[in-house]
Amino acid sequence: MTSDSPAARLQRLFEGHRLTPTQRRIAHCMVRGATEVPFLSSVELAELAGVSQPSVTRFAVALGFDGYPALRRHLREVAPPAERAEEQQEDAYNEYQQAVQGEIENLRQLSAMLADPSPVQEAGRLLAASVPLPVLGLRAASSQARGFAYFAAKVHPDVRLLDEGGSMLADRIDAAAGAGASALLCFALPRHPREVAEALEHARQAGLTVVTVAESPFAPVARVSDLLIPAPVGTGLAFDTACAPMLLGRVLLEAMADALPDAQARLEAFDARAAARGLFVE
Template structure:
């Protein structure tokens, strides 16, 4: 495994972030009947250790399969010991893991995909991403968190967009398209000692919000940068792989989109799509967005910028 792989080295954060003073519900509130949403509700209100949060994160990612996993299988999935799974179940108020699994089968029955056992590892990775997209669709059944995020991003002039290491490409993609409709987008995709200076400059220029893409493994620098941004007065909107990610505690509004972990390097189809959804929500709150797009198309045609 490379330095940017999977969640093996990532320690998920301490639960759902503070949604702030707005009227938006926590992510997932619009899909209360989904297995993942039920699992998140089960974990809320419990003080979990880093190892237990890691188990919770793994269960949310594989919500449809969890009711059929043994404690040993869940331990292997989360990369922890079997006794850790037992202690996790007790921490949630159950007599042990069998009682927890019985509860999960009663309240969040899994739907196993017929023929999935015959898939090769590449097909399984694709199927896992399809499941991540289905989960994202369930979360978007309540559009209010995304709409609130769109308002925050549209109102920020300038708009800093942060993404380091594995998340740098997500931030770049968002900033590339956002610059076509937003008057001042500032990409922060390289870490180092100057990143706080660039946040200070954005605040002096009038920024009110920052968008962050945070994917595993989560760099400590991202957590520190988001804490600094909040101290500077910015509202932090974060797209992360889980509501239990380490960045949750330093985000004002966290929007989860799971990554795929079936290959040597994580896949991030759901976070990318959620970024495009955020762009759409932001455009809805930029009255001149359509005019800017038409102006760009006219200039591109005049320059013969594209061959199609």
């Protein structure tokens, strides 16, 4: 993330503080709506985070401020002039344009985060080494998991998509672990199903290393993930938009392919089979 992005400033503000689960929920909510938070009242933030107004006040005090007004004033003061100018410009956009502009900012944050490629490269090595490779994504995250699994199967010898919950989910995780899996990739997007957190806890108990793509380091699944790589989601429309998590999934695919010695050969073999079958229209 860029050093002066709203989400980055918030995350630095939270670092080093021992937050309660309720306070982590507030922090998570603030990171998700980083550009709007400096303009919210304590009551509005409490409603957005699903907590009480006194909890917001205690949260601000835990961060070292006299109260929430002091925290909000700090967030406004540290925003650079260019960012404040952008906020004024956004007022001229209609709601659909604002949603697109929000996703553009999310992609900027993702690009800046990738300036340090080591977390993604580590994840790529973990995913490449896991045979089979279970890929989990339920509800809102199911399309992210399915897209990753579709492309991953072209370069990885055994990808197992887990996009349906229920009592058999733990069985399928156990089956993957029993077949030799060493890692599990999870796409976790809000609202977070309780079942996902339970599945990740089960996977860790089964000996799998959990790599998670989530919208924030403060997402509820962070505590049951071994390596969490954040990619923000858009919240400007009735339903969240997830361009950054989708793109991060493709970046992870690239990192995994780089760690697979026979990835190129597998791709070429697939292309040859597709051509022989006339699979695609030219």
